[in-house]
Amino acid sequence: MEDFNLIATCAAGIEAITANELKHLGYAVQTENGRVRFKGNMRDVFETNLWLRTADRIKIVVAEFKAVTFDELFEQTKALPWDEFLPMDAEFPVSGKSQKSKLHNVPSVQSIVKKAIVDKLSTVYHRRTHLPETGNLYPIECAINKDRVMLTLDTSGTSLFKRGYRLEKGGAPLKENMAAALVLLAHWYPEKTFVDPVCGSGTIPIEAALIGHNIAPGFKRQFACSSWDFVEASLEEDVRNEAFDKADYDKELDIYGYDIDGKMIDIAKLNAREAGLLHSIHFKQMAAKDFKTDKEYGVIVANPPYGERLSDQESVRKLYRQMGDVYRPLKTWSKYILTSDLQFETFYGEKATKRRKLYNGSLRTDLFQYWGQKKPRN
CATH class of the missing domain: 3.40.50.150 (Vaccinia Virus protein VP39)
Structure with a gap:
């Protein structure tokens, strides 16, 4: 099973707690502002989505590179093996953010990244017309900080704080x-x-x-990666069964x-x-x-x-x-x-x-x- 570079995103100030959770699950970690890096395969993706109590999302890092022009952003994004993640009919919205970078116009960044991925998939899947985007959801983010681009695939879908049990809330609820x-x-x-x-x-x-x-906090909810084409069908079920047995x-x-x-x-x-x-x-x-x-x-x-x-x-x-x-x-x-x-x-x-x-x-x-x-x- 292939290993990915992964990040667990979290709120500012609790990075050390998220890192500690990952260490308890057996991962080597690197803590940064608002996120914790670790490595793992798709089993680990399901395990961390299920078990991390303080994280917001688990993301696969597809690539990191420097880009100061839209041409560089386009060409380096297009060169990536997107077909290893996205099937021909994938729905792949691109979100973006940019800090202290020459490429500071976020809508333009999103548009360029989207166009580069469409070009790549159209070539691989021999499509002359638009890609249908009628299939499963593969949320992509392009985050640029000090001209360093990070392209990620969000495995969680809705944020992990949404456990699924909160039917009603008060005036100023705590996540x-x-x-x-x-x-x-x-x-x-x-x-x-x-x-x-x-x-x-x-x-x-x-x-x-x-x-x-000792109940896994993500036990009552689904994740975006649950329906991904390249994920083994029995994998999530195995991880969920293990979690159930640990409670x-x-x-x-x-x-x-x-x-x-x-x-x-x-x-x-x-x-x-x-x-x-x-x-x-x-x-x-x-x-x-x-x-x-x-x-x-x-x-x-x-x-x-x-x-x-x-x-x-x-x-x-x-x-x-x-x-x-x-x-x-x-x-x-x-x-x-x-x-x-x-x-x-x-x-x-x-x-x-x-x-x-x-x-x-x-x-x-x-x-x-x-x-x-x-x-x-x-």
Whole structure:
């Protein structure tokens, strides 16, 4: 089976987490801004699409080269063995982006790349008229950075954050892969209590339950490469069967999701049921200030409202004060709180053990981390 140069794309700030996931799956990695490089065959493509919790997409790198003119871009693109990937009837939309490069007009870049691939396939398949593009989808991207061109084939299709369980969402939902990143950053393990005090539509507790049961996050969805002509029909089925066997559905988990809004709790339950995990998460309508626990050790992961609008800021900072009053006494609990309010510590009333810059979509946020005292060794 042929090996490809592959990249897992991810949000800025979580590259190291995605790289760590790939290492745990057994891959050698190279981390760059917004992506992690690794090598693998089509089995690895399916495996990483199924198992990576924090990635956006898995892409095959078809080629990389320098181009400063449209002629260079056209000729080098046309010279590539596109027929090894694309059948005659392939539907192959070309997306593009360009940074700090002479070829900065993205629509022109897309048009030139498309024309070069059409020319190549028309020659190989002896077509004088237009290619039909009535077959399966093969999404291609041309990304140019500092005059370096990278041509990729997107194996995922829709972004990997779309797990397939979120039937409804709230006003400012957190993407599933960012929620998974927060759980992984919290170093939570399934024997420990896990609490999201502002759970909204339930994404963070659901991602924790997927991790706790060792369920592949991509299990309930399809990928673009599932229907590609050059892929062995049984390959995906084999990888999915292996993933199913690795899940531990019987593991007892102690996960809680609370929200002040009863409607959001109903939505969270609906989403958890769709994920097959309602039995693993205790959802309850409750304000953050009313949280009490008799558990000695646990982890709190929260994505509270940020108060981006000035009209919301006062109520949001009141919530931060309440969180501080309730959580500060919990010395053995670890707390991880994501917000774009960089003055969070002032209102919470305690300096974080560590801060980590993350991007929630295009919004700069910080993850304020308060590490709990460790359990003494016997």
